[in-house]
Amino acid sequence: MGAGLVGSLLSLYLVKRGYKVTVYERRMDMRQHLIEGGRSINLALSNRGIAALHEVGLGDLLKQNSIPMHGRMMHDEKGKLNFQPYGKTGQFINSVSRGGLNMVLISEAERHGVEFLFEHRCVNIDFEKTEIAFQHHNAVRHRTHDVIIGADGAFSAVRGAMQITDRFEYSQSYIEHGYKELRIPPGEDGKPLLDTNALHIWPRESFMLIALPNPDATFTCTLFLPVEGPVSFQQLDKPEAIQQFFEKEFPDAVPLMPTLQEDFRDNAMSSLVTVRCYPWCRNKTLLIGDAAHAIVPFFGQGMNAGFEDCRVLNALLDEYQDSWKRVLPRFQELRKPDADAIAQLALDNFVEMRDLVADADFLLRKKIEAKLNELYPTRWIPFYSMVTFQENIRYSEALSIGQKQKKIMDDVMRKPGIEANWTSLDFEEIVNQLG
Amino acid sequence: MGAGLVGSLLSLYLVKRGYKVTVYERRMDMRQHLIEGGRSINLALSNRGIAALHEVGLGDLLKQNSIPMHGRMMHDEKGKLNFQPYGKTGQFINSVSRGGLNMVLISEAERHGVEFLFEHRCVNIDFEKTEIAFQHHNAVRHRTHDVIIGADGAFSAVRGAMQITDRFEYSQSYIEHGYKELRIPPGEDGKPLLDTNALHIWPRESFMLIALPNPDATFTCTLFLPVEGPVSFQQLDKPEAIQQFFEKEFPDAVPLMPTLQEDFRDNAMSSLVTVRCYPWCRNKTLLIGDAAHAIVPFFGQGMNAGFEDCRVLNALLDEYQDSWKRVLPRFQELRKPDADAIAQLALDNFVEMRDLVADADFLLRKKIEAKLNELYPTRWIPFYSMVTFQENIRYSEALSIGQKQKKIMDDVMRKPGIEANWTSLDFEEIVNQLG
Numbered sequence: 001m002g003a004g005l006v007g008s009l010l011s012l013y014l015v016k017r018g019y020k021v022t023v024y025e026r027r028m029d030m031r032q033h034l035i036e037g038g039r040s041i042n043l044a045l046s047n048r049g050i051a052a053l054h055e056v057g058l059g060d061l062l063k064q065n066s067i068p069m070h071g072r073m074m075h076d077e078k079g080k081l082n083f084q085p086y087g088k089t090g091q092f093i094n095s096v097s098r099g100g101l102n103m104v105l106i107s108e109a110e111r112h113g114v115e116f117l118f119e120h121r122c123v124n125i126d127f128e129k130t131e132i133a134f135q136h137h138n139a140v141r142h143r144t145h146d147v148i149i150g151a152d153g154a155f156s157a158v159r160g161a162m163q164i165t166d167r168f169e170y171s172q173s174y175i176e177h178g179y180k181e182l183r184i185p186p187g188e189d190g191k192p193l194l195d196t197n198a199l200h201i202w203p204r205e206s207f208m209l210i211a212l213p214n215p216d217a218t219f220t221c222t223l224f225l226p227v228e229g230p231v232s233f234q235q236l237d238k239p240e241a242i243q244q245f246f247e248k249e250f251p252d253a254v255p256l257m258p259t260l261q262e263d264f265r266d267n268a269m270s271s272l273v274t275v276r277c278y279p280w281c282r283n284k285t286l287l288i289g290d291a292a293h294a295i296v297p298f299f300g301q302g303m304n305a306g307f308e309d310c311r312v313l314n315a316l317l318d319e320y321q322d323s324w325k326r327v328l329p330r331f332q333e334l335r336k337p338d339a340d341a342i343a344q345l346a347l348d349n350f351v352e353m354r355d356l357v358a359d360a361d362f363l364l365r366k367k368i369e370a371k372l373n374e375l376y377p378t379r380w381i382p383f384y385s386m387v388t389f390q391e392n393i394r395y396s397e398a399l400s401i402g403q404k405q406k407k408i409m410d411d412v413m414r415k416p417g418i419e420a421n422w423t424s425l426d427f428e429e430i431v432n433q434l435g
Numbered sequence: 436m437g438a439g440l441v442g443s444l445l446s447l448y449l450v451k452r453g454y455k456v457t458v459y460e461r462r463m464d465m466r467q468h469l470i471e472g473g474r475s476i477n478l479a480l481s482n483r484g485i486a487a488l489h490e491v492g493l494g495d496l497l498k499q500n501s502i503p504m505h506g507r508m509m510h511d512e513k514g515k516l517n518f519q520p521y522g523k524t525g526q527f528i529n530s531v532s533r534g535g536l537n538m539v540l541i542s543e544a545e546r547h548g549v550e551f552l553f554e555h556r557c558v559n560i561d562f563e564k565t566e567i568a569f570q571h572h573n574a575v576r577h578r579t580h581d582v583i584i585g586a587d588g589a590f591s592a593v594r595g596a597m598q599i600t601d602r603f604e605y606s607q608s609y610i611e612h613g614y615k616e617l618r619i620p621p622g623e624d625g626k627p628l629l630d631t632n633a634l635h636i637w638p639r640e641s642f643m644l645i646a647l648p649n650p651d652a653t654f655t656c657t658l659f660l661p662v663e664g665p666v667s668f669q670q671l672d673k674p675e676a677i678q679q680f681f682e683k684e685f686p687d688a689v690p691l692m693p694t695l696q697e698d699f700r701d702n703a704m705s706s707l708v709t710v711r712c713y714p715w716c717r718n719k720t721l722l723i724g725d726a727a728h729a730i731v732p733f734f735g736q737g738m739n740a741g742f743e744d745c746r747v748l749n750a751l752l753d754e755y756q757d758s759w760k761r762v763l764p765r766f767q768e769l770r771k772p773d774a775d776a777i778a779q780l781a782l783d784n785f786v787e788m789r790d791l792v793a794d795a796d797f798l799l800r801k802k803i804e805a806k807l808n809e810l811y812p813t814r815w816i817p818f819y820s821m822v823t824f825q826e827n828i829r830y831s832e833a834l835s836i837g838q839k840q841k842k843i844m845d846d847v848m849r850k851p852g853i854e855a856n857w858t859s860l861d862f863e864e865i866v867n868q869l870g
Binding site: 155168 | 598603606662706
């Protein structure tokens with residue numbers, strides 16, 4: 001269920017294993033119709049997602065359609081820039097077009113024999129019979145399958161059917177911030193108006209603006225702001241208020257945004273939800289991707305986590321010789337702690353992005369950790385790198401190592417005169433604390 | 436929506452205010468058809484619920500159809516009894532038949548002009564239009580109303596429609612215990628086999644059996660037991676295992692339960708869910724009762740809280756001269772903290788019921804608090820009494836006072852030799868600490 005990024009990728013994995021795969025999608029075929037608004041236009045693809053794309057043979061294609069972002073470019077209130085690399089030289093994340101990647105995945109899956117049924121809305125699931133009731137135009141029909149996989153997103157219909165089964169744990173929780181997408185067009189010479197090799201951030205503590213580069217020399221900006229309150233979307237209800245807010249807070253961005261007023265008016269504000277649930281399977285129906293664990297976007301891991309789900313599921317099918325009866329329970333047991341970990345990390349990283357990144361203490365901490373990593377490349381991997389660049393470290397493992405690192409670094413940062421004399425720290429002693 | 440206890444009572448309140456009221460109910464009319472299994476047969480009605488029944492003129496009728504329970508009758512592993520009064524002399528809770536009370540409420544509402552439409556299932560709500568889409572037999576029809584109130588229980592369809600609206604906070608969470616209902620018939624002389632003036636408890640720390648009296652001289656027993664694990668429903672899969680378990684744990688109950696094996700086999704195990712959500716209203720549609728705040732049964736407050744919702748809503752309609760636009764937001768603001776409080780208290784009280792009630796420390800604590808209440812009847816009201824017998828203390832207020840009392844009593848219980856010399860405590864000093 002669902003021809004989004006995760007559903008399409010999974011169908012490709014499965015058809016390559018020799019399965020007969022049908023994908024039901026509520027919406028129209030995005031290759032022939034404009035994609036609905038409200039979803040983010042570009043996404044940050046990193047190692048976990050790339051590993052999965054490589055497994056289905058799409059690694060190279062990917063390289064041609066993404067823009068590497070080597071670090072964060074911070075914009076302060078006066079427009080002053082400060083670049084912070086994400087990792088070591090050669091480590092970067094990738095700005096990719098959601099729609100573009102999705103269409104490639106659908107076409108590639110179709111080419112391998114996957115059947116896509118668009119405008120087929122799931123209205124119910126019979127978990128005992130592994131039967132889907134779907135609505136196509138005005139008719140409701142039923143079809144049974146060997147296995148049903150719900151990859152139908154944060155508002156999953158498959159999960160909706162699961163929610164009323166016995167002892168299904170479920171929560172959906174919104175953060176106080178909403179978001180709105182805006183646009184920076186190319187300059188008059190057709191060239192990008194900002195450095196394309198970075199993810200741009202205007203951190204303002206209680207809110208932030210970010211911008212990601214697109215292949216057409218534009219940038220997609222996203223404003224994250226509380227929905228209500230003294231500084232909020234609610235307050236930005238008039239063109240003057242919008243203009244004043246942007247000029248005060250993002251003075252260097254305003255001249256790059258000639259369609260700010262129109263974009264602000266025309267683009268809807270969207271909300272940011274975290275969905276947690278368990279179990280993920282009932283009999284032979286499984287939830288995967290956002291349907292199982294929708295997260296906020298602040299670690300750039302939503303799509304990557306979903307792609308990693310596909311990779312893990314595929315590995316289990318190898319391990320258990322395609323015995324779905326054994327694979328499905330094993331998948332949820334294995335993967336649930338990782339989903340919980342990245343959900344929490346994504347929430348925590350919002351604070352880091354909008355607040356700490358502009359903080360001197362935070363920057364010194366990053367410097368010391370970079371040094372530790374340089375001296376002990378396998379023993380001290382900075383937390384952001386574990387999550388983003390180390391696809392073989394589980395999210396839950398990264399979280400637990402990260403907590404230890406944080407405790408050690410808190411102690412280091414308390415040392416008197418640390419700003420001046422950090423280069424003379426006993427780095428060996430520090431790394432030994434990690435065990 | 437919903438002709439259960441809360442929906443029927445609310446319809447009566449509203450028709451008495453002069454509204455034209457229609458109640459849609461998914462099930463058949465319970466006055467003509469046997470009620471579905473799985474729901475508890477009897478309930479503990481206490482002051483909050485009674486206050487509401489009095490307001491709609493059903494207070495007296497109630498008295499004739501309920502059995503007063505003045506305290507807990509504890510049964511230990513050897514069948515030894517120990518009675519603990521719930522409050523002061525004359526304070527009691529009432530065992531009432533769910534079905535009986537529900538039928539009275541429906542008939543009384545109908546008599547006052549409420550229209551009941553049974554076998555009408557809500558399939559969707561249009562919150563902008565305040566329009567219900569309902570399915571009756573095989574046809575789906577639509578009807579708009581001035582106000583829609585979802586009193587359709589823990590698995591509310593109205594809430595289901597609300598759940599996919601923007602920024603709706605929702606969680607459903609199950610405890611590890613399930614429950615199963617069993618039966619103690621009358622004796623050969625037609626008389627009850629246990630004391631009818633008590634709620635019987637067989638507390639066994641990780642599980643418990645309880646029994647409530649019915650007007651027909653039977654008792655309805657409920658076994659609360661983990662669903663899985665070493666001592667669990669999962670383990671009780673054979674008649675011998677069931678018999679052995681009951682004989683070991685509830686030796687004095689077994690001779691009173693001649694149909695234990697049949698009841699155990701025929702009655703389904705049910706689960707216990709806590710539902711929390713917010714907001715409770717969207718435009719002119721409101722959630723109330725279990726639809727807004729389903730709780731576990733261990734404080735005997737589920738129905739009472741739902742009836743109190745009706746009482747609070749009615750009082751707000753008085754206060755705001757039936758301006759629903761003002762009443763609906765005010766209702767949720769006022770009532771949400773109380774719903775959260777009783778949800779937590781109900782979970783906490785499970786530990787007390789199955790574990791602490793058999794504990795010497797706990798009993799001494801109760802004795803000291805009874806003394807405090809005797810000396811300072813308005814200044815120190817035991818926690819259980821605040822929740823159960825003081826309908827004018829809000830649940831959230833009771834929770835906050837109860838937390839203070841607990842802290843004070845923890846200190847008192849730490850005094851050396853407290854078991855022997857508690858009568859010589861400085862009670863004035865203790866009650867003063869409460870402020």
